Amino acid sequence: MASDSLLKLEPDFAKSGGLVPAVVQDAVTGEILMLAYMNQESYHLTLTTREVHYWSRSRRELWHKGDTSGHVQKVIELYLDCDLDAVVVKIEQVGGIACHTGRRSCFYHRLAGDGLFEILD
Amino acid sequence: MASDSLLKLEPDFAKSGGLVPAVVQDAVTGEILMLAYMNQESYHLTLTTREVHYWSRSRRELWHKGDTSGHVQKVIELYLDCDLDAVVVKIEQVGGIACHTGRRSCFYHRLAGDGLFEILD
Numbered sequence: 001m002a003s004d005s006l007l008k009l010e011p012d013f014a015k016s017g018g019l020v021p022a023v024v025q026d027a028v029t030g031e032i033l034m035l036a037y038m039n040q041e042s043y044h045l046t047l048t049t050r051e052v053h054y055w056s057r058s059r060r061e062l063w064h065k066g067d068t069s070g071h072v073q074k075v076i077e078l079y080l081d082c083d084l085d086a087v088v089v090k091i092e093q094v095g096g097i098a099c100h101t102g103r104r105s106c107f108y109h110r111l112a113g114d115g116l117f118e119i120l121d
Numbered sequence: 122m123a124s125d126s127l128l129k130l131e132p133d134f135a136k137s138g139g140l141v142p143a144v145v146q147d148a149v150t151g152e153i154l155m156l157a158y159m160n161q162e163s164y165h166l167t168l169t170t171r172e173v174h175y176w177s178r179s180r181r182e183l184w185h186k187g188d189t190s191g192h193v194q195k196v197i198e199l200y201l202d203c204d205l206d207a208v209v210v211k212i213e214q215v216g217g218i219a220c221h222t223g224r225r226s227c228f229y230h231r232l233a234g235d236g237l238f239e240i241l242d
Contacts, residue, residue, distance in 0.1 A: 006237040009230055021142045021156060021207075030151025032144060035207040047236065079228035080238065082220055086142075086156040088228045099203055107200035107209045109130055115168065116127040117201065 012084040013040045019055060020085055024098065027076035027090035033098035034106040036063075038087060050075045052089055071095040133205040134161045140176060141206055145219065148197035148211035154219035155227040157184075159208060171196045173210055192216040 011020040019037040026033055038046065042053035042062055052073035056063040066072030077090040099106040109117040132141040140158040147154055159167065163174035163183055173194035177184040187193030198211040220227040230238040 006233055006239055007230070008236055009238045010236065023144050023153060023156060025151075025153060030146075032146060032153070032209050035142060035144060035202065047232070078232040080230040080232075081156065081227040082222050082224075082229065083227075084230075086227075088153050101203050103203075106202040106204075106207075108203065109128070109201040109205075111168070111199040112127055115129055115131065117130045118127055 009080055009084065010040075011038070011043060011080060011087060013043075016085055019057070020087055022052070022054065022087040022089060024052060024073060024089050024091055027092055031105055032107055033091070033093060033104065036065075043087070046075060046089070047078070052091060066094060069095070069097075071097050073098070130201055130205065131161075132159070132164060132201060132208060134164075137206055140178070141208055143173070143175065143208040143210055145173060145194060145210050145212055148213055152226055153228055154212070154214060154225065157186075164208070167196060167210070168199070173212060187215060190216070190218075192218050194219070 013020060018039050021035055022038045023035050024033045036054040037057055039055040042055050045053040052065050052075060054063045054065060072094045074092040075089055076092060079088040096104060108120040110120055112118045134141060139160050142156055143159045144156050145154045157175040158178055160176040163176050166174040173186050173196060175184040175186060193215045194212040196210055197213060200209040217225060219225060229241040231241055233239045
């Protein structure tokens with residue numbers, strides 16, 4: 001399924017003002033759990049520690065997900081897209097909760113029609 | 122699974138300079154196919170036409186995905202995240218090809234270790 005040569009790649013941080021969106025997906029169920037941003041430092045820490053690190057845009061600081069709660073995200077697989085400006089990380093979510101609201105996924109507002117959304121528990 | 126009241130919501134476009142990232146996921150397989158951006162107009166067109174529209178940052182224009190190729194993305198479900206600054210759309214990908222490289226998914230660079238990536242065909 002893969003070509004036999006490997007490429008040294010990293011996200012094109014310069015293109016997007018230093019940050020690229022990272023989509024985090026449960027490696028087993030395929031459920032999308034959250035989207036946050038990585039700068040170059042958090043991306044490299046994600047690769048070297050095998051735990052997901054972000055750049056918090058609101059707090060303007062490096063964010064090791066789960067550092068406080070223990071709900072770290074263990075990297076299972078990592079992908080870059082065609083133009084190297086987005087990341088997908090398939091993870092194991094320790095504790096089963098990715099969202100700060102206590103939900104499994106941050107994507108709990110589901111369109112029910114006409115701009116109206118239902119809240120998934 | 123859902124609370125019985127519906128909320129009128131839309132992405133917080135003001136927060137992110139007018140654009141929010143939209144993650145597109147195959148509604149059947151759960152595979153993440155691409156990530157692109159929506160402004161308010163493309164978001165509303167996505168809801169009203171039930172076909173995914175983006176804002177092309179490179180061409181600086183409204184982008185009805187599949188308009189040229191016929192590979193439109195039919196909306197099956199749509200989600201907003203906890204802080205309303207990211208969208209997930211579960212879709213049916215007409216033609217089976219989301220990426221401009223001719224691949225099913227844009228996320229075809231898979232980390233093989235030490236910053237090296239393999240290319241999935």
